Amino acid sequence: MRKLSILWNVFVRDFRKQAGRMTLTIIGLVWGTISIMLLLSFGEGMHHQMMINNKGMGENMAIVWGGRTNKSYKGLPSGRRIWFHPGDIEYFGKKLPELRVVTGEYMRWGQKLNYGDTYLNKMINGLYPVYEELRAHFPQEGGRFINDLDMKLKRRVIFLGDKVAEELMPDIKNPVGELVNINGMPFTVIGVQEPKQQMNSYGPQDANKVSIPATTYQLMWNEPYLDNILWAPYDKDIDQMDEFIERFNEVAAAKYKYDPDDKVLGTWNVVEGQKIMNNILIGMKWFLGFVGFMTLAIAGVGVANIMYVSVKERTREIGIKMAMGARRSLVLWQFVCEALFITFTGGAIGILLIYCLTETLKILPIDNDVLNMMGYPTVSFIDGSIIIVILGIIGLLSGYFPARKAASVTPVESLRYE
Amino acid sequence: MIKLQNISKQYITGSVKFDALLEINLEIKERDFCAVVGPSGSGKSTLMNIIGCLDIPTGGEYYLDNKPVSSLSADELADIRNRKIGFVFQAFNLLPYATAEENIEVPLLFAGHSRKKRLERVKYLLEKVGLQDKALNKPTEMSGGEMQRVAIARALANDPPLILADEPTGNLDSKTGESIVRLFHELSAEGRTLLVITHDPNIASQMPRIIHMQDGRIVNSHAHAA
Ligand SMILES: Nc1ncnc2c1ncn2[C@@H]1O[C@H](COP(=O)(O)OP(=O)(O)OP(=O)(O)O)[C@@H](O)[C@H]1O
Ligand SMILES: [Mg+2]
Numbered sequence: 001m002r003k004l005s006i007l008w009n010v011f012v013r014d015f016r017k018q019a020g021r022m023t024l025t026i027i028g029l030v031w032g033t034i035s036i037m038l039l040l041s042f043g044e045g046m047h048h049q050m051m052i053n054n055k056g057m058g059e060n061m062a063i064v065w066g067g068r069t070n071k072s073y074k075g076l077p078s079g080r081r082i083w084f085h086p087g088d089i090e091y092f093g094k095k096l097p098e099l100r101v102v103t104g105e106y107m108r109w110g111q112k113l114n115y116g117d118t119y120l121n122k123m124i125n126g127l128y129p130v131y132e133e134l135r136a137h138f139p140q141e142g143g144r145f146i147n148d149l150d151m152k153l154k155r156r157v158i159f160l161g162d163k164v165a166e167e168l169m170p171d172i173k174n175p176v177g178e179l180v181n182i183n184g185m186p187f188t189v190i191g192v193q194e195p196k197q198q199m200n201s202y203g204p205q206d207a208n209k210v211s212i213p214a215t216t217y218q219l220m221w222n223e224p225y226l227d228n229i230l231w232a233p234y235d236k237d238i239d240q241m242d243e244f245i246e247r248f249n250e251v252a253a254a255k256y257k258y259d260p261d262d263k264v265l266g267t268w269n270v271v272e273g274q275k276i277m278n279n280i281l282i283g284m285k286w287f288l289g290f291v292g293f294m295t296l297a298i299a300g301v302g303v304a305n306i307m308y309v310s311v312k313e314r315t316r317e318i319g320i321k322m323a324m325g326a327r328r329s330l331v332l333w334q335f336v337c338e339a340l341f342i343t344f345t346g347g348a349i350g351i352l353l354i355y356c357l358t359e360t361l362k363i364l365p366i367d368n369d370v371l372n373m374m375g376y377p378t379v380s381f382i383d384g385s386i387i388i389v390i391l392g393i394i395g396l397l398s399g400y401f402p403a404r405k406a407a408s409v410t411p412v413e414s415l416r417y418e
Numbered sequence: 419m420i421k422l423q424n425i426s427k428q429y430i431t432g433s434v435k436f437d438a439l440l441e442i443n444l445e446i447k448e449r450d451f452c453a454v455v456g457p458s459g460s461g462k463s464t465l466m467n468i469i470g471c472l473d474i475p476t477g478g479e480y481y482l483d484n485k486p487v488s489s490l491s492a493d494e495l496a497d498i499r500n501r502k503i504g505f506v507f508q509a510f511n512l513l514p515y516a517t518a519e520e521n522i523e524v525p526l527l528f529a530g531h532s533r534k535k536r537l538e539r540v541k542y543l544l545e546k547v548g549l550q551d552k553a554l555n556k557p558t559e560m561s562g563g564e565m566q567r568v569a570i571a572r573a574l575a576n577d578p579p580l581i582l583a584d585e586p587t588g589n590l591d592s593k594t595g596e597s598i599v600r601l602f603h604e605l606s607a608e609g610r611t612l613l614v615i616t617h618d619p620n621i622a623s624q625m626p627r628i629i630h631m632q633d634g635r636i637v638n639s640h641a642h643a644a
Contacts, residue, residue, distance in 0.1 A: 006530045013527070017515045320511050323472055324525045324572070325500020327493050411499075412473040415511060 007330060011337050022342060029346020030353065032299020033387060036292030037354040041377035043288035045358075047281045048378055049197075054277050056198030056206070058135040061101075061232035062245060063202065063268040066225075073259045082256045082264050083225040086218065089128075092229065095251045099244065100234045103128045104226040106217045107203055113210060114181045115168045122164060122210045123203060124182060126217025134232060136196060137206060143176045143191025146213045150190075154215040158187035163207040165192040185220070187212065200273065202228075241271045289383075296390060304398035318406045319414025331407045332400065339399025343391040351384050419483060419580070419611055420446040420469060426477035427464050427634075438464040440634040441478065446613065448579070451606040453622035454615045456631030462615045463584050465631070469613065470505050470582045471495045500528050504573025508585035510565045512557045518568045519544065519553040525575040543571040547601065563594035570601060581605055583614045587621065599624065 015022060066083040069076075086104060093102040106126030113120045131137055132145035137159065139145050150157050158180055160168070165175050172178060175189045198205050217223065233244055245267050253260040318331055358377045406414055427439040438461045446452060454462050467473035468480060471487060480487045482498065490498070499505070512521045519540045526536040544550050547567040557565055566586055573581055583602070587595030599621050606612050614625065622628050630638040 002530045006527060009527050009533075013520070017520075316511075317513060320513060321524065321528075322496065323470075323499060323505055323511070325496050325498075325528045325576075327496045327528075329493075330528070410473050412467045415472070415507075 003330070007333050007337070010326075010330065011334050014334065015338065015341075022338075025342050026346040026349070028299055028302045029343055029391065030350040032296050032302070033347050033350025033391070034354055035295040035299070036387060037351060037379065037383065038357075038377070039288045039292040039295070040285075040383045041354060041358055041379045043285045044380050044383070045377040047285060049376070050199075050277065050281055053197040053199045054274060056136060056196050057200045057270065059270065059274060060235055060238050061134060061230055061270050062241065062248075063270070064229045064231070064248065065227065065266045067264045067266055069258045069262055069264050071259050071262045073262070074257060076257055080258070082252070082258060084229050085224060086214070086226055088226065088229060088255075091255065092231065092248065092251060096231075096244070096247060098233065098237070098247075099231050101130055101134055101232045102229065103130045103134065103231070104214070104229045105131070106214060106221075106223055107227040108217075108221065108223075111210075112181075112183050113164075113168065115178065118168055120164070120168060122208070124217070125209055125211045126214040126223075127159075127211045128214050131211075131230075134230060135206070137211065138194045138196075139191035140194045142174055143189075145191055146211065150213045151215050154219050155213060156185065156187045156216055157190045157213065158182070159191050159211040160189060160193065161205075161207040161209045162193050162195045163205075164210055165189075182210070182212070182220075200270075202268070238271050241269050245269060293390075296387065300391070300394040300398075304394060315406045315414050315417040318403070319411050319417065322407070322411040322414065328407045332403050335399045335403035336396060337399075339395040340392065343395030344388065347388050347391040351379070351387070355379050419448045419450075420444070421481040421484075422469075422478065423481070424478035425465075425468060425475045425480060427461070427468065427473070428476045437634050439468070439475070442634075442636055444629070444636060444639065446611065448611055449606070449609055450627060451602075451612045451625050452614070452627040452629055453625040454613060454629045454631060455617070455619070455622050456637075460631040461634040462631050464634075466582050466584050466613060466615055470503050471499050472505070496528075500525055501576050502578050502580055504570075504575075504578040504581045506566070506569050506573050506581065506583035506586045508588045510557070510562075510569050510589075512565060512568060512572075514557055517554050517556055518549060518560065518564075518571075521557075521568055522572045522575055525572060529576050539575065543574055546574070547571045561594075562590050563597065566590060566594075566598055567601070570598070574605075579610055581610055581612045583612070585615050585617065587616065587618065592618075595621070 064084075066081070069078050069080045069082060072078045084104065089102055089104050093099070096102070105128075107123055108126075109123045110121055111124045113122045113124075127137075127146060129145065129147050129151065132139075137145055139159070140162070143159075145159055146157065149155070160175065160180075165172075168180065169175050169178065175192055178189045179186045180189055181187070193206060195207065198207070203209070212220075231244075231248065233240065237244075248267075249265055250260050252265060253262075258264050321331060322328070358379050362376050422442050422444040425439055425442040425444075426437065429436045429438055442465065454466065456462055464473065468475050471482070474488075482502075487495070513524065516524075522540045522543055523536050526539055531539070540553075541550075544553055547570055549564060549567055549571070552560060552564055552568075555564075557568075560568070566589075570586070573583075581602075586602075587598050590598065595618070602612055602614060603624075614621075616622050628638075628640060629636055
């Protein structure tokens with residue numbers, strides 16, 4: 001206890017006396033910390049934003065479309081068209097209970113859409129309610145997506161992409177309840193899609209889509225074929241996508257009588273893209289982290305240098321103190337405390353400044369294309385901790401070793417030091 | 419109080435060996451007041467540094483208060499330097515960034531005295547060396563004599579029985595030097611043991627005992643008939 005109070009007294013006194021040098025060192029550290037944190041937080045923000053953008057089309061699913069057979073099979077000729085029927089949704093669901101969702105969609109290009117005198121040419125989708133969650137067709141407040149009752153009653157209701165709503169009725173604040181015509185037939189707007197970032201798509205972006213219940217669609221166009229089947233495994237199974245794709249193909253091949261080895265179906269495995277994206281992002285973070293680490297290392301070398309120089313400068317001082325009866329351990333601890341204090345203060349100030357900066361940036365809305373891709377820089381707690389630890393180690397090493405060297409010789413030698 | 423038995427100090431620079439001290443035998447009793455004289459390079463500082471536990475001899479044994487110093491740990495030596503020995507250097511060796519009172523406070527800090535006690539003691543010592551009005555001056559803002567008096571006050575901080583001074587007047591003019599010497603006489607009168615290296619025969623002759631050194635040996639150690 002008494003030794004601690006001695007250390008404290010000496011530390012505080014000498015620290016105050018050398019505030020200038022200390023401040024300079026701390027500024028150097030703040031600078032280094034800010035550089036690395038800036039890089040890492042931009043990396044983190046970008047990662048986050050890209051993940052959001054990537055999710056825009058929906059996650060953990062596959063999209064399957066029909067094609068033509070390339071081989072004759074069991075007496076059937078090649079070149080047959082294999083198209084999915086609405087009934088296949090239930091069929092695949094039964095045959096593949098390991099899947100969480102099986103659904104389908106109709107797509108019809110170039111339909112006439114009008115609201116009053118505003119006419120647009122749009123693709124109409126016939127969809128099922130599960131689409132809301134699967135393909136992220138979330139409604140804005142006050143609206144809803146197609147539901148089971150719409151399906152059952154084959155209601156003439158319509159769900160608009162946000163860009164379509166904007167184009168069609170720019171002056172209407174809440175389009176829900178308005179009447180919109182498809183090829184002259186009136187539909188009631190039940191919801192407008194919440195704006196979202198979407199990186200991938202087949203057909204137009206969801207913001208440009210017009211959706212009606214699949215049953216209404218069938219009634220309108222008397223359409224026997226689905227354009228796509230969409231299915232999704234349970235989240236825990238997303239590593240088995242390839243297996244599921246194979247099984248799906250087997251079921252389809254059995255039903256439509258084609259050789260399962262024949263590449264008839266087209267499949268877009270969204271998970272694969274997610275994985276690639278994820279790897280790119282991780283790679284990018286490592287790269288940024290590496291650059292940041294180098295920056296921090298430079299700052300660290302600077303600190304080590306200042307510490308080292310200060311010990312040289314202070315070797316005489318150590319000699320004086322030891323001649324006056326300072327114990328070796330006191331001298332050592334004083335230097336270690338000083339180095340730790342400097343590195344931690346510098347690190348803490350740096351992280352705090354970065355935090356303030358990123359919080360301030362968050363107040364700005366994301367509405368330009370740069371931020372759309374970059375996202376907001378985000379400070380990660382783990383990054384911060386790692387940096388603090390690295391700084392601590394640098395501080396410890398740069399404080400301890402030179403001081404130990406100075407304190408391990410006789411006072412006379414330290415006093416004589418030039 | 420101090421007993422040196424065959425104390426040697428050998429420096430090895432490259433392949434050249436140099437004996438700074440050669441088999442020194444010396445006894446200093448409590449309350450002794452000694453001058454150490456001799457030509458430059460004769461080993462005066464080396465001897466004093468060993469006596470002050472600032473340096474380690476390469477041969478022989480040094481008994482301080484009958485204890486062999488070689489048996490003491492580094493921490494014990496530090497405590498001895500802190501409590502028992504006051505050292506005054508020719509080059510002052512004050513902390514450049516600290517004021518007079520802060521410099522005097524240093525040994526008190528290491529002794530672990532309370533702030534109140536430290537302040538009291540510093541005040542007393544400043545008065546004793548006549549520097550009350552320079553308490554807040556840094557070394558660069560003081561004359562050589564003032565710096566040396568700060569150094570003496572610092573040496574006295576923990577009231578040590580033994581004062582060692584290595585050419586305390588070497589950097590001062592003769593008038594200032596005299597005032598320092600007067601201070602030493604006071605300290606001696608207080609019952610302290612003093613060992614003072616000097617080149618000044620005038621100063622040496624004022625001291626009861628003179629130790630002559632030459633080429634690392636004591637050639638003559640005699641007491642004046644008082
Ligand atoms: N670290 C060292 N390495 C080598 N030789 C040294 C070292 N320190 C002192 N010496 C030598 O030891 C001898 C004695 O030195 P010391 O400082 O004791 O002399 P001194 O009597 O105090 O001289 P001065 O009156 O000039 O102060 C000198 O010749 C010096 O060159
Ligand atoms: Mg000397």
